[in-house]
Amino acid sequence: MGNTHAPVNGVLLIDKPAGPSSNAVLQRAKRLLGAARAGHTGTLDPLASGLLVIALGEATKFSGGILGADKSYRAQLKLGERTETGDAEGAVVSHTEVKVTRSELLAALEHYRGEIEQLPPRYSAIKHRGRPLYAYARRGEHVPRAARRVAIRRLELERFEGNTVGFFVECSKGTYIRALAEDIGAELGCGAHLAALQRASVGPFALPQATTLEALEAISPAERRERLLPLEALLQSWPRLTLQPPLAASFRQGRTMSVDSASGSVAVFGEDAKFLGIGQVDASGTLQPKRLLALS
Incomplete structure (x- = not known):
């Protein structure tokens, strides 16, 4: 069953529920595994559910390996309602009658495929003069926001019923699905906000691989450790270099x-x-060690 007193090092894939913050889920997972250190590789808003990739112990040194990875989501839009925050947590600021056809919706989605310039939401963690944008927004202050170039690699309509739109999106790092929802609503002329969001994948990791916190709590400490992926799983997309023993010793x-x-x-x-x-x-072919796994 393994040594439950050994240091905990590895990658834990959690299916986050809607409601708690990513940090609250992280701290609970850290406690359940008994890890000395923990960090996640990309936050999810409290409203959002789905895949949260958690690095434990020594894996925290290498979590940067997938920070730039593509992500995919299943999103639900509510047409005809704009909110203060662009999602369901904010107060509704406008109502508009929805007269959108399926062909108009498909045309709007087509407009946002590929590389686009996206204006980040007012309620976001992007910094302006050292403070996050949401801090200004909460005080009713308007500050300049710079558009950022992002890539929408897939954008597929999955459901269109009444005022509800469901779509699947695969996108580059830094893409705001809330902003995409608002932009699609503006394109359709009726406005929209993000009603629900589930993250389906992060780089090589997919939601079906994940476990819930409740499932972790129901099993033994040894079984919890068996759910961990090796920390090098964070570096699957990196070129691999194998060293012979003398060079490996020098590298370490x-x-x-x-x-x-x-x-x-x-x-x-x-x-x-x-x-x-x-x-x-x-x-010139010189290898410089940048980050080393602690000697065990």
Whole structure:
């Protein structure tokens, strides 16, 4: 069953319910696993549910490996209502009669596929002069927001019933689904807000792989540890570099060395396939250790 007193290092995939904050879910998972450190690789608003990728112990050193990964969501829009925050948590600020056809909706979705310039929501954590935008919005202050280039790789209509629209979206880092919902509503001329959101994937991780906090609580500490993925799962998309024992020992001591590898960031392993850390290979073939797994 494994040593339940050993340090907890790994990746935990949680199916977050709508309601609690991402940090509340993170802290509960950390406690259930008995981990010394924990962090997630991308927050979900309290309203949102779905996949939350949690790094525990030494895995927190490498969570940056998927911070830039694409994500996918299932979203529900309510047409004809705009809210203060762009989602169901905010007060309704306008009502408009909805006279939208399916063909008009499909045309609007087509307009937002590909690379687009997106204006972040007023209620977002993006900083302006050191303060998040939502801090200004809550005080009724309007500050300039710069549009950001994001990529909508897939945008598919899944449901259209009355004033409710369900769609699936796969997008790049930094895409606000709330802003996308509002933009689609504006394109249709009736306004809209994000009524519900579920994150379906983060990089290589998908929601069916995840477990709930309730399921974790129902099993033993040893069984909880068995739900962990190895921390190198965070680096699946990275080029892999395997070192022979003498070089592996030098790498673990933080020494640079010449290697036969293309330049760029690499996930480094020993000959026994044991993960050692991450490094950077320069144009001359010199490997510089950047972040090392603590010696066990």
